[in-house]
Amino acid sequence: MSGITGLHHITIVCVDAQRTVDFYTGVLGLRLVKQTVNFDDPGSYHLYFGDRTGRPGTAVTFFEWPHAPKGHPGIGGTHHFALCVADYDGLLKWKRRLTDLGLSVDGPLDRHYFTSIYFHDPDGTIIEIATAGPGFLRDEDAATLGTAVKPPPPEMVVNNRNEARIQATTWPEPVPEITPDMALLHGMHHITAIGTDIQRTDAFFCELLGLQRVKKTLNFDDPTSAHWYWGVENGRPGTLITYFERNPADPRYRYVRMGAGQTHHYAFAVPDEETQLIFREKLIQAGLRVSPVMDRIYFKSIYTNDPDGHIVEIATAGPGFLVDEPEETLGQMLKLPPWLEQHRQTIEARLKPITLPHWHDFSTGLD
Numbered sequence: 001m002s003g004i005t006g007l008h009h010i011t012i013v014c015v016d017a018q019r020t021v022d023f024y025t026g027v028l029g030l031r032l033v034k035q036t037v038n039f040d041d042p043g044s045y046h047l048y049f050g051d052r053t054g055r056p057g058t059a060v061t062f063f064e065w066p067h068a069p070k071g072h073p074g075i076g077g078t079h080h081f082a083l084c085v086a087d088y089d090g091l092l093k094w095k096r097r098l099t100d101l102g103l104s105v106d107g108p109l110d111r112h113y114f115t116s117i118y119f120h121d122p123d124g125t126i127i128e129i130a131t132a133g134p135g136f137l138r139d140e141d142a143a144t145l146g147t148a149v150k151p152p153p154p155e156m157v158v159n160n161r162n163e164a165r166i167q168a169t170t171w172p173e174p175v176p177e178i179t180p181d182m183a184l185l186h187g188m189h190h191i192t193a194i195g196t197d198i199q200r201t202d203a204f205f206c207e208l209l210g211l212q213r214v215k216k217t218l219n220f221d222d223p224t225s226a227h228w229y230w231g232v233e234n235g236r237p238g239t240l241i242t243y244f245e246r247n248p249a250d251p252r253y254r255y256v257r258m259g260a261g262q263t264h265h266y267a268f269a270v271p272d273e274e275t276q277l278i279f280r281e282k283l284i285q286a287g288l289r290v291s292p293v294m295d296r297i298y299f300k301s302i303y304t305n306d307p308d309g310h311i312v313e314i315a316t317a318g319p320g321f322l323v324d325e326p327e328e329t330l331g332q333m334l335k336l337p338p339w340l341e342q343h344r345q346t347i348e349a350r351l352k353p354i355t356l357p358h359w360h361d362f363s364t365g366l367d
Contacts, residue, residue, distance in 0.1 A: 002270070002271055002272075002275050003209075003210045003232075003270070003275065004209060004210060004211060004232065004268045004269065004270055004314070005056070005232065005269050005270065005271060005317065006056065006057050006231070006236070006238050006268070006269055007056070007057045007187075007188050007190075007191065007238055007239060007240070007241070007266070007267070007268060007269065008056045008057065008059065008268055008269035008299070008315040008317075009048070009056070009060065009266070009267045009315070010059075010060055010061070010078070010081050010188070010191055010263055010265075010266045010267070011046075011061045011062070011063060011263065011264045011265050011266070011267075012060070012061070012062050012063075012123075012125055012261070012262065012264065013062070013063050013065050013068055013071065013123070013258070013259060013261065013262055013263075013264055014062045014063070014064055014065070014121075014122075014123050014260060014261075015064070015065060015067075015068055015123060015260045016064070016066065016122070017045045017047060017062070017064040017351075017352065017354055018352065018354055018355065019122050020047065020062050020064070020121070020122065020123075021047065021354055021356065021357070022357060023121055023122055024049045024060065024121075025049065025356065025359055026357040027098075027101060028083070028184060029178040029182075029183060029184060029359075029360065029362075030049040030050060030051075030058075030060065030184060031049060031050060031051065031052060031331065031359050031361075032047060032048070032049055032330075032331035032354075032356060032359070033048050033049065033050050033052075033053065033054035033059075033321045033330045033331045034046075034048040034054065034298065034331055034335060035331055035332075035333065035334045035335060035354060036048075036297075036334065036335045036336065036337075037334075037336065037340070037347060037351075038063050039294075039296065039340075041063075042336075042340055042343065042347050043347065043350045043351075044063060044064050044065060044066075044351075045062070045063070045064040045351060045354075046061060046063055046064075047061060047062045047064070048060075048061045048298075048321065048331075049061070049062075050187065050321075051185050051187060051363065052327070052330075052363045053320065053321060053322060053327060053330070054320070054330070055187065055320075056269040056299075056315070056317050057187045057188055057238040057239075057269065058185075058186075058188065058238075059187070060081070060083075060188070063264060065260070068259045068260045069257075069259045069260065070123075070124060070259050070260050070261060071124075071256070071258050071259025071260055071261055071262030072254070072256070072259075072262070073126070073194065073256060073262065074194060074246075074253065074254045074255045074256040074257065075194050075195065075196055075246055075248055075253060075254070075255045075256060075308055076194070076195075076255055076256045076306075076308040076309040076310050077193065077256025077258075077262060077263060077310060078191060078192065078194075078256075078262070078263035078266065078310070079126065079192045079193060079194050080118070080125075080126035080127065080128050080191075080192050081125075081126075081188060081190070081191045081192070081263070081266075082116065082127070082128035082129065082130045082189040082190045082191070082192070083128070083129050083130070083184045083187070083188060083189060084129075084130060084131075084132055084184065084186035084188065084189035084237045084238065085129050085130070085131060085132070085182060085184060085186070086131070086132055086181060086186070087131055087132070087133075087181070088108075088115055088131055089171075089181065090131075090179075090181045090182045091108055091115060091116070091117060091129060091130075091131055092108065092169070092170055092171040093171045093175045093179060093181070093182045094117060094129050094175075094182055095107065095108065095117050095169075095170045095171065096171035096173070096174065096175045097175040097176075097178070097182070098117075098119055099170065100174055100175070100176070103119050103120070104119065104120070105118070105119045106118040106119070106166075107166060108166065108169055109160050109166065109220070110156050110159060110160060111130070111220060112138065112139070112152060112153065112156060112217075112220075113134065113135055113136050113138060113215065113235075114130040114131045114132070114133065114134070114189065114237075115131045116128045116130040116131070117129050120261075121261070123260040124260065124261030125261045125262070125263075128189070129184070129189075130189040130190070130237070132186065132189075132237050135234070135235060136214045136229065136235035137234060140215075142234055145212070145214055145215075145234055145235075146213035146214045146215055146216060146228075146229075147213075147216075148216065149216045149217065149218070150215065150217045151217065151218050151223065152217065152218060152220045152223065156220070157220065157223065160220060160221075178360065178362075180362050183362035183363075185362060185363055186237060186238060187238050188237075188238055189240065190229070190231075190237070190240035190241065190242050191240070191241050191242070191266050192241075192242045192243065193241070193242075193243050193244075193263075193266075193306070193310055194243065194244050194246050194253075194256070194308070195243045195244070195245060195246070195306065195307065195308045196245065196246060196247070196248050196307075196308055197245070197307065198226040198228055198243065198245040200307045201228070201243050201245075201306065201307055201308075202228060202230075204306055204307050205230040205241065206230065208282065208286055208288075209268070209279070211230040211231060211232065211241070212230065212231060212232055212233075212235075213228065213229070213230050214229045214231050214234060214240070215228065215229040215235065216228050217229075219244055225244060225245050225246065225247075226244075226245040227242060227243070227245070228242065228243055228245075229241075230242070241266070241268075256310075263310075265303065265310070265311035265312065266311075266312065266313065267301070267312075267313035267314065267315045268312070268314050268315070269315060269316075270315070270316060270317065271316070271317050272316060272317070272318075273293070273300055273316055275316075276293065276300060276302060276314055276315075276316055277293070279314050280293070280302050280314075283302075288304050289304060289305060290302055290303070290304045291303040291304070295337075296315070297323065297337050298319065298320055298321050298323060299315040299316045299317070299318065299319070299320075300315065301313050301314070301316075302314050331356070334347075334351070
């Protein structure tokens with residue numbers, strides 16, 4: 001059967017829709033491609049950001065929960081998500097732009113398969129920007145990819161602890177505007193979550209979901225714990241899910257607390273509804289909880305859980321965000337599913353209108 005083609009989206013909790021729009025559009029240069037509501041809680045926004053049309057793998061979405069307590073990452077949740085930039089120069093430009101805007105940035109850090117920086121959004125979500133390469137074939141060939149444990153090179157661990165050098169490494173000139181080589185058009189690079197048993201997690205992704213294990217390594221910041229990667233096409237950016245293994249008996253680690261800044265769920269993409277139904281039956285046969293097929297207008301969804309309880313969605317690639325508004329005006333108006341249109345007046349009265357910052361389209365060179 002055809003299978004998972006990569007990541008589809010990640011959905012995170014925020015407390016202020018306007019602040020989130022300002023950050024992801026105005027600071028990071030993503031496009032707001034859909035203003036809608038949480039179909040299961042129509043009194044709250046569901047905002048989608050991405051590339052020009054919000055292709056699967058570029059979509060970062062938010063539920064607005066204005067009174068949500070601050071969450072924290074932990075077992076059964078997501079640690080961070082990573083956006084992809086083309087190269088190292090673009091990464092350094094991002095560091096300079098973000099630090100000049102007053103954000104605290106960690107990195108650049110050498111992750112052997114990519115180089116990255118880390119920072120937080122206004123709700124505390126950890127965001128990574130990672131270079132597209134050099135990729136996972138750097139220390140293994142395609143035939144044996146993901147079969148042997150590959151610890152980080154010792155010199156890399158040492159270099160990543162040289163805080164003075166890291167802090168001093170940045171772009172030499174101010175970067176007040178996003179330049180074409182910085183544009184985050186590639187969408188996500190990977191999503192990293194936290195589990196308690198890496199072998200059990202591996203069985204879930206490889207045996208049940210059919211992903212390719214592309215790297216068995218160690219957490220570069222804590223080499224006593226495992227860090228494994230799964231994806232497709234030998235770990236193409238935009239297909240990657242990665243897990244840190246944490247021992248729940250270790251007092252340093254705790255379980256996730258859902259709230260502002262935390263991931264509600266993440267989603268994989270499949271090409272069509274037929275493939276989705278095959279996965280649904282496979283999950284049922286494995287004895288896992290799986291939802292009915294849910295109509296999300298822009299895609300169809302099913303939901304299950306990873307072995308540590310994280311909500312995992314499998315979503316169809318289409319029909320996409322152009323199904324109810326033209327490309328030129330994507331995201332500019334509140335869109336509701338047909339069954340909620342009769343309640344539009346009530347819903348709009350409960351939502352604060354959003355003002356959209358200017359968005360520059362680097363995919364065509366036009367505004």
